[in-house]
Amino acid sequence: MKHLTFIFILASFYTSGQSAWKIENTSTYSITDSSNIYRYGNVAISDVFTTPDVNKFMVNERYKGMSNKAMYVSLNEPRFDLGFPPSPAVDSSLVSMARSPSESHLTLGVNHYANFKEGVYFSDVHTSTSEINFFRGTDTLFGFYDGGHLAKASALKVTGAFAKNGLPYRNTEFDLLNLRFFTGSAPGNTAQIDNFYGIRLEDLRGDNFQIIKNGWGVYIKPTMLKNYFGGSVGVGTTNVTHKLTINAESNPLKIGGLANQSSPNKVLTVNADGEVFKSSLSDRQHTFIVTTASHTLQDDVEIYIHKGGDVLYTLPLPNLRTGKIWRISNVGTGSIVLNLPFYEGDALRNTIPNKAGANSFQIFSDGENYIAIK
Numbered sequence: 001m002k003h004l005t006f007i008f009i010l011a012s013f014y015t016s017g018q019s020a021w022k023i024e025n026t027s028t029y030s031i032t033d034s035s036n037i038y039r040y041g042n043v044a045i046s047d048v049f050t051t052p053d054v055n056k057f058m059v060n061e062r063y064k065g066m067s068n069k070a071m072y073v074s075l076n077e078p079r080f081d082l083g084f085p086p087s088p089a090v091d092s093s094l095v096s097m098a099r100s101p102s103e104s105h106l107t108l109g110v111n112h113y114a115n116f117k118e119g120v121y122f123s124d125v126h127t128s129t130s131e132i133n134f135f136r137g138t139d140t141l142f143g144f145y146d147g148g149h150l151a152k153a154s155a156l157k158v159t160g161a162f163a164k165n166g167l168p169y170r171n172t173e174f175d176l177l178n179l180r181f182f183t184g185s186a187p188g189n190t191a192q193i194d195n196f197y198g199i200r201l202e203d204l205r206g207d208n209f210q211i212i213k214n215g216w217g218v219y220i221k222p223t224m225l226k227n228y229f230g231g232s233v234g235v236g237t238t239n240v241t242h243k244l245t246i247n248a249e250s251n252p253l254k255i256g257g258l259a260n261q262s263s264p265n266k267v268l269t270v271n272a273d274g275e276v277f278k279s280s281l282s283d284r285q286h287t288f289i290v291t292t293a294s295h296t297l298q299d300d301v302e303i304y305i306h307k308g309g310d311v312l313y314t315l316p317l318p319n320l321r322t323g324k325i326w327r328i329s330n331v332g333t334g335s336i337v338l339n340l341p342f343y344e345g346d347a348l349r350n351t352i353p354n355k356a357g358a359n360s361f362q363i364f365s366d367g368e369n370y371i372a373i374k
Helices: 002-017
Strands: 045-046 057-058 233-235 244-246 268-270 277-280 290-293 303-306 313-314 325-330 336-346 347-352 360-365 370-372
Touching: 336 360
Parallel strands: 045 057, 233 244, 290 303, 303 325, 313 336, 336 370
Antiparallel strands: 268 277, 325 360, 336 347, 360 370
């Protein structure tokens, strides 16, 4: 019986001395040093799953309160447990302060060193440093019964805070999101990236896209912010040949403030290739037609020059040309007869002869009559 008691005590001693945390290298990680813990294998912190499965580290939690976090990582967090000033005063050195210009503080660092054999290929994102998913609408077959209405939700939320506390601290630059891409510094690199995307929103997957009632690919709300594109921008096309290339079947561009119904001056001109150029009233080119026979005047032509014999020019009713001008010049051998008369002073006329001093008129419509305003 004494031997059995000794064996039980010895077994209890060894059992109480065991730990789920394994120390693989005692030269680096001391068993007595509580600041270093190294665990080899899978770890699960979960009240749902009993095994971490293929995850090196898995955290799983249920909805239990107003603020539910699966994992919380914080760096240089204030010691609220010490109380608030003035009594007792909190020593900021206990929080941790940057003491050197070369210091760099990172709350979470994640690295993935991708290494693939030759010929390995997958059309989707093959490997990534991290994956963040937000699921809604999962089938009840898996035990999900979500029927609520969320006012706002996001797959990823990034927050930056810069509060006012009466102290003159400052940042020379602040990026809410900073993206960097590095390549090797040595010249002659034979590696290749066929297409590079700084930010890429792929096609929506599924069939019922109509569930999105109003959507934006990029939405920047603050009006005080400037937006800068160092490269070229394409809208409706992947073949970007200019700083701004727009491809659409009809009405591809609308610019407010350049022209309106009361002042329809042409500030932009478009060539046959669809390129938009700025112009001024002094140097812009005017649309014109040279005629030798009878003609129906067109709304998108400004100037008519006649070089033939007697002809008939057909005009629409004045109310269809309100506020617009046609310039007509007769340098031909005959006269131009208009189907509708126009006022020259207090007289009505419908003929433009080929005589010097009387062969050119600017015919303006006030909505009721055509009036010569040369």
